[in-house]
Amino acid sequence: MNYYGNVFRPPSEARSLIIQATIGCSHNDCTFCYMYKDEPFIIRKIDDIIAELETIRDYFPQFERVFIADGDALVLKTTDLLRLLEYINKNFPNVNRISSYATAGDINRKSVEELKQLYDNGLKMLYIGFESGDDEILADIKKGLTTEEYISAMEKCKKVKMQTSITIIAGLGGREKWKQNAINTAKLITKTKPDYVSYLTMRIYKNAPIYEDYISGKFEMPSAEEILYEIRLFLENVDSEGTIFRSNHASNYVLLGGTLNKDISGLIETIDDTLRRKNFRPGMMRSL
C-alpha cells in the first residue's frame, strides 16, 4: 500500500494491516501533540483505498487484524466506512478484528444505530485518546472536548458492545496540576470503565505547540519520580473492575501491566520498588 506522511498505530497493532483511510487528524490542535502538525488533513476516497488493497490481497491474505489509520478514521461517513469494512471482510477472510483511532467527537456525531452497523461489520475496537480526565487540563491542551463528551461517547460504545482502549498521559498537567490530573482521570476511568487503559508519559517535542511554554518555563515537566507518584495516585483512586491496565508505551519510565482492580496493589508495589531503586527506564529505552 502507499502510505502518506507519518503513520502511527497503537503498540498492540504491530502485526495488523494498516489501512490509511484519512491522512492526518481533523482536529490537529492539541498543544502536546506533534504527530500530524505538518500534514493537511485529507479524507481519502474509498475507491482509491480499495484499488490499493486489490494489489496486496492476493499476496498477503494472512492478516488477522486490520487497523484503520490515521488520527481519527471514524470521521469518515458511515456509508464509506461500511463499504471499506465489507471489502475487508470479503477479501481478507482471516481477519477477525478491525480497529481504528476515534475521537469522542466522532463517536458522538454517529448515532447508536450507525455504531452498531459498524460493529456488526467488523469494527470491534476503538482507540480513544482521553489524555486526561480533568476539564481544566483538557482546555489547556486544546483538546476540544470535555469529560462530559467522553462519558457520552463511552456510553454509546457500550450500548453496541464496541471495545474501547483509552490512552491517558501522566505529566500532561505539568508539575502544577499533577494531582488533579491523576485524581480526575481516575474518576473518569471509574465512570466510563473502558476495556483497556494505556498510560503514556508526557514528552515534549520541538514541533508541538507546548514546546514554547516549556522553554519559557510556563509548563514545567515533572521528573521521573513525580510521574511515578502521579500514576500511583491514579491507581489509588481508580475503581474499574476488569479493565486491562498497561504502561507499555515507549515513553514510560516503568513497564506496568495488570487487571484493575485486582492487580492495583501489585502495580503500586512495582512503582514503589522502582522509586526505591531509582531504576527508571533510561531515555534511550524510552525512544527519546
Ligand code: SF4
Ligand atoms: S492528540 Fe489526537 S486529536 Fe489531538 S491533535 Fe493529536 S492526533 Fe489529533
